Amino acid sequence: MKFRSTTLLTPIALLFSLNASAELSANVGWVSEYIYRGIPQQTSSASAGIDFDQNGFYVGAWGADVGDGLEVDGYFGWAGEVGDVSISGGFTGYYYTGDFDDTYQELNFSAGYGIASAEVAVGEYENFAGPTQDYTYYALTLEKEGFYGKYAGFSQDFAGNYLELGYGAELESFDLSVALILSDKDLVGDKDEALVFGISKSFQLD
Numbered sequence: 001m002k003f004r005s006t007t008l009l010t011p012i013a014l015l016f017s018l019n020a021s022a023e024l025s026a027n028v029g030w031v032s033e034y035i036y037r038g039i040p041q042q043t044s045s046a047s048a049g050i051d052f053d054q055n056g057f058y059v060g061a062w063g064a065d066v067g068d069g070l071e072v073d074g075y076f077g078w079a080g081e082v083g084d085v086s087i088s089g090g091f092t093g094y095y096y097t098g099d100f101d102d103t104y105q106e107l108n109f110s111a112g113y114g115i116a117s118a119e120v121a122v123g124e125y126e127n128f129a130g131p132t133q134d135y136t137y138y139a140l141t142l143e144k145e146g147f148y149g150k151y152a153g154f155s156q157d158f159a160g161n162y163l164e165l166g167y168g169a170e171l172e173s174f175d176l177s178v179a180l181i182l183s184d185k186d187l188v189g190d191k192d193e194a195l196v197f198g199i200s201k202s203f204q205l206d
Contacts, residue, residue, distance in 0.1 A: 022054040029200030038162025038183040042066045056080040069098020086112040102126045115144045133157035160186030175200045
């Protein structure tokens with residue numbers, strides 16, 4: 001999540017034994033351009049991850065090529081439903097094997113009802129040798145039958161907004177996606193747009 005102006009498998013996994021309600025899965029993917037939260041990371045990036053889920057509790061790790069080393073994310077939390085409202089809360093850490101960027105750690109929360117969902121992440125950026133920076137990320141998404149639109153941005157020590165419009169579908173057990181991402185100058189230096197294509201596949205391991 002490298003700004004331009006902007007393997008954590010914790011012991012929580014040991015709390016849950018593998019049984020009929022538990023799921024262990026893996027995923028692999030590729031995107032024509034890795035753009036995260038409106039910010040370009042790497043052109044033509046491959047990724048892979050592993051996830052464990054039981055009774056709504058989840059823990060996992062995901063990694064992607066960012067050119068100068070790897071981005072490795074670790075996360076855990078809980079996701080479920082209260083009536084017709086879906087909710088989730090958890091922790092995510094973003095770590096790097098090279099000098100592409102420094103560590104981000106955040107608490108994230110989301111809620112959804114019908115076609116609409118909202119998410120908020122409150123985090124801290126270690127910022128190499130500079131002062132630690134705080135940020136809040138927010139997003140509102142509308143999704144129906146594979147089509148979606150997202151408006152999102154940052155506040156506190158980070159600034160900038162972006163609009164993402166996309167579509168996703170499954171074909172022969174592969175997930176295909178296309179997205180148009182419009183980022184403002186606070187995120188990318190100049191107002192920019194990108195058309196991103198992606199393909200991924202998930203595997204059940206249990």
